[in-house]
Amino acid sequence: MHRMHNTGPGRVFDIFNHIFLAIVGIVTVVPFLYVVGGSFATESEIASRSFFIIPNEITTNAYDYIFSTNAVLRSLGVSILVTVIGTLISMILTLTMAYPLSRKNMVGRNLILNLILFSMLFSGGMIPTYLLVKSLGLLDSIWALILPLAINPFNLIIVKTFFQQLPEELEDASKIDGCTEFQTFWRVMLPLSKPVIATFTLFYAVFYWNDFFQALLYLTDTSKWPIQLLLQQLVMVANTGLGDLQEASLYEPPEESVKLAVIVVATVPILLFYPFLQKHFAKGVMLGSVKG
Amino acid sequence: MENVQEQSVKAVDQPRKKSKWNQILKEKWLYLMVLPGLIYFILFKYVPMWGIVIAFQDYSPFLGVWNSEWVGFEHFQYFFSNPDFFRLLRNTFILALYDLVFFFPAPIILSLMLNEIRLSFYKRTLQTLVYVPHFMSWVIIASVSYVFLTTGGGVVNELLSGLIGKEVNFLSSPDWFRPMIIGQIMWKETGWGTVIFLAALASVDQEQYEAAIVDGAGRFRRLWHVTLPALRSTIVILLILRLGNFLDTGFQQIYLMSNSLNRSVADVFDTYVYFVGITEGAFSYSTAVGLFKSIVGIVLIVGADRLAKKVGESGLF
Numbered sequence: 001m002h003r004m005h006n007t008g009p010g011r012v013f014d015i016f017n018h019i020f021l022a023i024v025g026i027v028t029v030v031p032f033l034y035v036v037g038g039s040f041a042t043e044s045e046i047a048s049r050s051f052f053i054i055p056n057e058i059t060t061n062a063y064d065y066i067f068s069t070n071a072v073l074r075s076l077g078v079s080i081l082v083t084v085i086g087t088l089i090s091m092i093l094t095l096t097m098a099y100p101l102s103r104k105n106m107v108g109r110n111l112i113l114n115l116i117l118f119s120m121l122f123s124g125g126m127i128p129t130y131l132l133v134k135s136l137g138l139l140d141s142i143w144a145l146i147l148p149l150a151i152n153p154f155n156l157i158i159v160k161t162f163f164q165q166l167p168e169e170l171e172d173a174s175k176i177d178g179c180t181e182f183q184t185f186w187r188v189m190l191p192l193s194k195p196v197i198a199t200f201t202l203f204y205a206v207f208y209w210n211d212f213f214q215a216l217l218y219l220t221d222t223s224k225w226p227i228q229l230l231l232q233q234l235v236m237v238a239n240t241g242l243g244d245l246q247e248a249s250l251y252e253p254p255e256e257s258v259k260l261a262v263i264v265v266a267t268v269p270i271l272l273f274y275p276f277l278q279k280h281f282a283k284g285v286m287l288g289s290v291k292g
Numbered sequence: 293m294e295n296v297q298e299q300s301v302k303a304v305d306q307p308r309k310k311s312k313w314n315q316i317l318k319e320k321w322l323y324l325m326v327l328p329g330l331i332y333f334i335l336f337k338y339v340p341m342w343g344i345v346i347a348f349q350d351y352s353p354f355l356g357v358w359n360s361e362w363v364g365f366e367h368f369q370y371f372f373s374n375p376d377f378f379r380l381l382r383n384t385f386i387l388a389l390y391d392l393v394f395f396f397p398a399p400i401i402l403s404l405m406l407n408e409i410r411l412s413f414y415k416r417t418l419q420t421l422v423y424v425p426h427f428m429s430w431v432i433i434a435s436v437s438y439v440f441l442t443t444g445g446g447v448v449n450e451l452l453s454g455l456i457g458k459e460v461n462f463l464s465s466p467d468w469f470r471p472m473i474i475g476q477i478m479w480k481e482t483g484w485g486t487v488i489f490l491a492a493l494a495s496v497d498q499e500q501y502e503a504a505i506v507d508g509a510g511r512f513r514r515l516w517h518v519t520l521p522a523l524r525s526t527i528v529i530l531l532i533l534r535l536g537n538f539l540d541t542g543f544q545q546i547y548l549m550s551n552s553l554n555r556s557v558a559d560v561f562d563t564y565v566y567f568v569g570i571t572e573g574a575f576s577y578s579t580a581v582g583l584f585k586s587i588v589g590i591v592l593i594v595g596a597d598r599l600a601k602k603v604g605e606s607g608l609f
Contacts, residue, residue: 010510010511013408013511014408017405017408017409018409018414020405021405021406021409021418024402024418024422025417025418025421025422027479028421028422028424028425028479028483029421029424031436031440032424032436034440034447035436035439038439046445047445050447050450050451050454051447051450051451092328093328093329093332094329096325096326096328096329097325097326097328097329097330099325100322100323100325100326101326103319103322105315105319106319106322107312107315107316108316112326112330115330115333115338116333119333119337119338121589121590121593122341122586122589122590123337123340123341123586124337124339124340124341124342124343124344125340125344125565125579125582125583125585125586126562126565126566126569126570126578126582127343127346127565127569127570127575127578127579127582128339128340128341128342128343128344128346128579129336129340129343130569130570131340131343131346131575132335132336132339132340132343147332147336148336149336150332150336151329151332151333156329180321181319181321181322181325182321182324182325185325206427209429210427210428210429210430210431210432211429212429212430212431212544213543213544213547217570228429228431228432229431231431231432231435232431232434232435232548235434235435235438235439236434236435236438236548256439256445259435259439260439263432263435263436263439266429266431266432267428267432270427270428271424271427274424274427
C-alpha cells in the first residue's frame with residue numbers, strides 16, 4: 001500500500017484520524033451500553049449516578065417485572081409472529097414476481113415494470129390506503145401490519161436485476177433437460193441466489209420487527225400491539241404504564257429501569273440476527289447500487 | 293386462468309397477436325408466478341390511487357366514495373389560504389436543507405477517514421460498530437434520546453447541570469428540535485451511508501496512487517487528485533436522488549420527536565396528514581394535502597432525473 005511520507009503532517013493526521021474514529025465508534029455504542037447497564041441497575045442507583053455502564057449493584061428486578069406482565073410477553077409474541085409471517089410472505093412475493101420480470105422474452109413485461117415504477121413515484125397516500133385497509137376489514141388484524149407493505153418495490157427491482165445477470169445458458173440448459181419455468185426457478189435460480197435471499201430476508205425482517213407506525217394506524221386493540229408500539233407508548237406518551245395495558249387494574253407508572261429493560265427487549269432480537277447475516281448484506285447492498 | 297386464455301385465443305384472429313398468445317400459453321408458468329405480486333400492486337398501490345378522488349369530495353364514511361358530494365377544488369383552496377400551508381412548507385424545507393448541508397456530507401467524510409486506516413482489524417471493528425444503529429427502529433432511537441435528553445434525570449442534562457449549572461429542555465424546545473432531528477439521523481445513518489462510498493473507494497485503481505506517489509504527491513494531493521474524482525459520480529447521483537426526495541423528511545422520526553410544545557417547527561406535510569386525517573377524521577381535506585405533496589414530489593423527482601442526465605450521469609430511470 002502507499003505507505004510513504006509517514007512523517008510530519010501525515011503522521012499527525014494518522015494520529016488524529018485514529019483518535020477521531022475511535023470517538024465515533026464509542027459515541028455510537030455508548031448509549032446502548034448505558035441502556036443495557038441501566039436496565040440491570042436499581043432505581044436508586046439510576047437516580048443518584050448520572051452516568052454509568054456497569055451498575056454497582058446488579059439486579060434483574062426490571063426484567064422480572066416486565067416478564068410478569070402480560071403486555072410485554074404478548075407484544076413480543078405479536079412482533080415475532082408478524083416478523084416471521086411477514087418476511088415469509090414478502091420473500092415469496094418478491095422472488096416469484098422478480099423472476100418472470102427478469103425474463104426478456106416475457107410478453108407484457110414492460111407494462112408490469114412501468115406499473116411498478118409508477119407506484120414508486122406516485123401513491124394514493126396515507127388516507128386512501130387507510131380507507132382501503134378499513135374496507136378490506138383488516139383494521140385490528142395483524143394482517144394490516146403485513147399485507148399493505150408486503151412488497152418493497154426497491155427490493156423487487158434489485159432482485160430482478162440480480163436474476164437478469166445470471167447467465168442465460170443456465171435456463172437454456174435446464175429447459176433442454178425438460179424443466180418447466182417453475183422448476184428452473186426453484187432448482188436452478190434459487191440455489192444461486194443465496195446471498196440475495198439472505199440480504200433481503202434480513203431487510204424485510206428488520207422492517208417488520210421495527211415497524212410501529214402501521215400498528216399505530218391500524219390497531220386500536222392494545223392486545224395486538226407489537227413491542228415497538230408498546231415501547232413508544234411507554235416511553236413517549238405520558239401517563240401510560242404497563243399497568244394500563246394489562247387486564248389487571250394495578251396501576252404502576254413505569255420506572256426508569258423498566259423503560260430501559262423494554263428498550264433492551266425490543267432491540268435484542270435484531271442484534272441476534274445481525275452477525276449471521278452481516279457477511280451477506282455488504283454484498284447485497286452492492287447489488288443495490290447496480291441500476292435496474 | 294386457463295379458461296380465460298383459451299377464450300381470448302379464440303377471439304383474436306390476426307396471426308401476429310395469435311403468436312403472442314401462443315407465447316403466453318407456452319410460458320404460462322411465468323404468468324402464474326407473477327400473478328400474486330401483480331395482485332398486490334393493483335390492490336394495495338393502484339386502488340388507493342383511485343381513492344384520491346375523495347380529495348375532490350366531502351367524503352363521508354357512511355355514504356362512501358360513490359355517493360359522497362363532489363366539491364371540486366374547495367379543499368385545495370382552503371389549504372392554500374390556510375396559514376398552516378406556509379408553516380408546513382417552511383418546516384419541511386428547512387429540515388430538508390439542514391439534512392442536505394449537515395447529514396449529506398457526513399458519510400463521505402467518514403468513509404474517507406475509514407479508508408485511511410491500514411489496520412484491517414481496527415477498520416472492520418469500526419465498520420461493524422457504525423453499521424449497527426441503522427438496524428434499530430426509530431422507536432428505539434427516540435426512546436434512547438428521551439432517556440438521555442430529558443430534564444430532571446436525563447444523562448445529558450445531569451452532565452450539563454454539573455458543567456454549566458443549568459438544564460436544557462431539548463425535547464420540548466422549538467429551538468432544539470431541528471438540531472436534535474439532524475443529530476439523530478447522523479447517529480443512525482452515517483455509518484450505514486459509508487457502505488456505498490467504501491465500495492467506490494475499494495474499486496479505485498491502486499496504480500493511480502503509486503503513479504501519484506512517484507510524481508511526488510503527498511497524502512492530501514492524492515486525496516484531491518485521485519480519491520475524490522473516483523467518488524465524484526457516486527456523490528453526484530446520491531445528491532440528485534436526495535434532491536428528488538427533498539420533501540421526504542423522515543416521517544416516523546418527526547412524528548416520534550414532535551409534541552405540543554415544539555409543533556410550530558415540527559409539523560411537516562406527512563405528520564399534518566396523519567394528525568388532521570386519522571386523528572381528526574378530516575379524510576377529504578388531508579387527502580388533498582397528501583395529493584399536493586405527491587405532485588410536488590413527482591415534479592422534483594422528474595426534475596432531478598433531468599438534472600442527472602444533464603450532468604452526464606445515466607439518470608435515475
